[in-house]
Amino acid sequence: xxxxxxxxxxxxxxxxxxxxxxxxxxxxxxxxxxxxxxxxxxxxxxxxxxxxxxxxxxxxxxxxxxxxxxxxxxxxxxxxxxxxxxxxxxxxxxxxxxxxxxxxxxxxxxxxxxxxxxxxxxxxxxxxxxxxxxxxxxxxxxxxxxxxxxxxxxxxxxxxxxxxxxxxxxxxxxxxxxxxxxxxxxxxxxxxxxxxxxxxxxxxxxxxxxxxxxxxxxxxxxxxxxxxxxxxxxxxxxxxxxxxxxxxxxxxxxxxxxxxxxxxxxxxxxxxxxxxxxxxxxxxxxxxxxxxxxxxxxxxxxxxxxxxxxxxxxxxxxxxxxxxxxxxxxxxxxxxxxxxxxxxxxxxxxxxxxxxxxxxxxxxxxxxxxxxxxxxx
Amino acid sequence: xxxxxxxxxxxxxxxxxxxxxxxxxxxxxxxxxxxxxxxxxxxxxxxxxxxxxxxxxxxxxxxxxxxxxxxxxxxxxxxxxxxxxxxxxxxxxxxxxxxxxxxxxxxxxxxxxxxxxxxxxxxxxxxxxxxxxxxxxxxxxxxxxxxxxxxxxxxxxxxxxxxxxxxxxxxxxxxxxxxxxxxxxxxxxxxxxxxxxxxxxxxxxxxxxxxxxxxxxxxxxxxxxxxxxxxxxxxxxxxxxxxxxxxxxxx
Ligand SMILES: Nc1ncnc2c1ncn2[C@@H]1O[C@H](COP(=O)(O)OP(=O)(O)O)[C@@H](O)[C@H]1O
Ligand SMILES: [Mg+2]
Numbered sequence: 001x002x003x004x005x006x007x008x009x010x011x012x013x014x015x016x017x018x019x020x021x022x023x024x025x026x027x028x029x030x031x032x033x034x035x036x037x038x039x040x041x042x043x044x045x046x047x048x049x050x051x052x053x054x055x056x057x058x059x060x061x062x063x064x065x066x067x068x069x070x071x072x073x074x075x076x077x078x079x080x081x082x083x084x085x086x087x088x089x090x091x092x093x094x095x096x097x098x099x100x101x102x103x104x105x106x107x108x109x110x111x112x113x114x115x116x117x118x119x120x121x122x123x124x125x126x127x128x129x130x131x132x133x134x135x136x137x138x139x140x141x142x143x144x145x146x147x148x149x150x151x152x153x154x155x156x157x158x159x160x161x162x163x164x165x166x167x168x169x170x171x172x173x174x175x176x177x178x179x180x181x182x183x184x185x186x187x188x189x190x191x192x193x194x195x196x197x198x199x200x201x202x203x204x205x206x207x208x209x210x211x212x213x214x215x216x217x218x219x220x221x222x223x224x225x226x227x228x229x230x231x232x233x234x235x236x237x238x239x240x241x242x243x244x245x246x247x248x249x250x251x252x253x254x255x256x257x258x259x260x261x262x263x264x265x266x267x268x269x270x271x272x273x274x275x276x277x278x279x280x281x282x283x284x285x286x287x288x289x290x291x292x293x294x295x296x297x298x299x300x301x302x303x304x305x306x307x308x309x310x311x312x313x314x315x316x317x318x319x320x321x322x323x324x325x326x327x328x329x330x331x332x333x334x335x336x337x338x339x340x341x342x343x344x345x346x347x348x349x350x351x352x353x354x355x356x357x358x359x360x361x362x363x364x365x366x367x368x369x370x371x372x373x374x375x376x377x
Numbered sequence: 378x379x380x381x382x383x384x385x386x387x388x389x390x391x392x393x394x395x396x397x398x399x400x401x402x403x404x405x406x407x408x409x410x411x412x413x414x415x416x417x418x419x420x421x422x423x424x425x426x427x428x429x430x431x432x433x434x435x436x437x438x439x440x441x442x443x444x445x446x447x448x449x450x451x452x453x454x455x456x457x458x459x460x461x462x463x464x465x466x467x468x469x470x471x472x473x474x475x476x477x478x479x480x481x482x483x484x485x486x487x488x489x490x491x492x493x494x495x496x497x498x499x500x501x502x503x504x505x506x507x508x509x510x511x512x513x514x515x516x517x518x519x520x521x522x523x524x525x526x527x528x529x530x531x532x533x534x535x536x537x538x539x540x541x542x543x544x545x546x547x548x549x550x551x552x553x554x555x556x557x558x559x560x561x562x563x564x565x566x567x568x569x570x571x572x573x574x575x576x577x578x579x580x581x582x583x584x585x586x587x588x589x590x591x592x593x594x595x596x597x598x599x600x601x602x603x604x605x606x607x608x609x610x611x612x613x614x615x616x617x618x619x620x621x622x623x624x625x626x627x628x
Binding site: 291 | 439442443448449468469472473474475476477479481483484485487488489490491492496500501503504505509548560
């Protein structure tokens with residue numbers, strides 16, 4: 001009977017494609033939007049992820065994220081270095097600045113000053129050039145998103161910039177995860193950054209700490225807080241706070257939530273309508289089957305098989321579509337490093353299951369209600 | 378739906394009878410009022426003969442045959458089909474009983490449009506759980522018996538109305554049911570085609586151990602019956618081998 005059910009469905013090509021399209025559309029919308037949402041949220045932690053060697057971030061108690069930080073007096077560095085369990089501690093500065101490009105355009109950038117001696121604070125990999133270029137005067141390293149934003153289609157190497165009225169020369173490109181706003185980032189030495197960033201007394205944004213025992217970073221961070229009165233967070237905590245900040249301070253959860261809900265609703269509408277039409281067109285046949293001797297239980301299985309087939313194909317297409325989308329845009333820096341967390345296909349699978357269970361059940365009701373005696377009328 | 382009837386009122390059913398109804402009534406609810414369509418039907422239908430259930434439109438033929446073949450619950454009364462009190466069965470048991478024992482020929486055929494003639498004819502066997510290819514083979518054999526074996530691979534919409542009806546007949550007979558019911562098989566046909574279908578049904582559907590009931594108000598085929606039951610306003614008013622001498626049906 002399952003075979004008959006499948007043939008009944010596929011025999012009506014228009015409705016079959018309608019159903020598959022509905023499910024594929026919902027899956028695509030839900031999967032793709034959730035993927036973009038999660039990846040964008042994770043951008044809130046990109047500043048932390050870009051410095052993979054720091055186990056603990058130390059900051060002023062009011063600082064919240066890598067981009068929302070209140071500067072500390074430079075004495076903080078020595079205080080942190082004095083805490084037992086700290087293997088190394090380096091200064092880290094993050095500040096906003098404006099650059100004037102050769103063409104005279106003004107662009108807001110983030111300046112990140114990394115430790116002069118160890119260069120800790122730079123992203124792990126370079127796209128072009130070596131980290132050693134920072135030893136040359138006025139050197140900055142731009143991140144790859146910045147390159148595509150400020151120098152589309154050309155190499156930025158050797159380009160001169162006016163950074164807060166100071167001279168800067170781009171000598172390398174870093175392979176970095178873009179920030180939530182895809183701001184252009186210029187990396188330079190700490191000492192150099194102090195020149196670029198207008199002088200106030202306190203300019204130390206963070207102290208980056210390597211733990212003697214990285215497995216006990218949490219305990220170390222607590223110890224640092226206790227002994228210095230500063231705020232210290234493990235890499236994971238600080239990354240989570242970056243994400244949390246975006247959730248709390250932007251409309252994106254709502255926006256994406258609306259789109260995902262729309263995907264679900266449109267799926268229910270298309271699939272529900274088509275399913276009902278399909279059942280209505282075949283109600284006489286279902287009635288005949290019931291009269292001949294097919295139990296309601298078997299009818300349920302038939303409709304479930306039809307829903308299952310539609311779900312499988314539609315879902316597969318939808319997920320493939322999302323993968324294709326991510327692939328197609330992988331070279332676009334906005335989507336750099338985007339991946340599909342495994343939970344998302346599960347979520348859309350659950351959504352598809354709910355859509356089909358709901359619409360299948362609605363459609364089934366009319367079949368189950370049909371009196372077999374109706375076939376003689 | 379099913380109301381337990383008072384069994385003391387039931388006269389004994391002949392154990393030989395293919396179908397036996399005792400005191401069968403059926404009411405329908407039409408808005409506020411209840412209309413009684415069948416008034417205490419007592420009938421015995423024998424296997425091995427072609428039984429016609431005739432009567433004017435609205436006399437209750439379809440209602441009665443639906444009750445006799447287990448797809449419509451009587452309001453009161455008892456129905457035994459080959460000795461089984463079918464409305465005493467559970468819902469699923471009754472469905473299973475129909476699947477094993479009854480062949481249906483619907484007026485509108487109700488074939489499944491996306492499967493071919495042989496698969497349509499094989500539906501009861503497939504529903505019984507027979508493997509599909511085996512079921513199809515049997516269905517093709519039945520289609521051959523009905524002279525449309527060469528149409529076995531065609532979809533219903535590639536067949537003429539007459540051919541579709543033969544597929545429907547094949548579906549009713551393929552699982553060798555002991556009771557075949559057929560509602561108005563000739564209503565949509567001209568006189569000649571109607572007689573051809575009846576000849577065919579007589580040939581393939583009527584068998585020693587099978588009861589075959591045909592509902593009709595088509596007076597052109599009355600002469601083909603072995604037995605005629607006339608229904609008027611929900612009562613059996615005639616039971617014989619021929620029509621009563623009145624001019625009923627002259628329309
Ligand atoms: N489901 C139903 N609901 C209400 N009235 C019905 C229903 N089925 C049949 N009837 C009524 O019962 C009467 C007999 O109908 P039916 O058995 O179809 O007669 P026939 O087949 O002889 O034309 C008609 O008056 C019809 O309107
Ligand atoms: Mg009728």
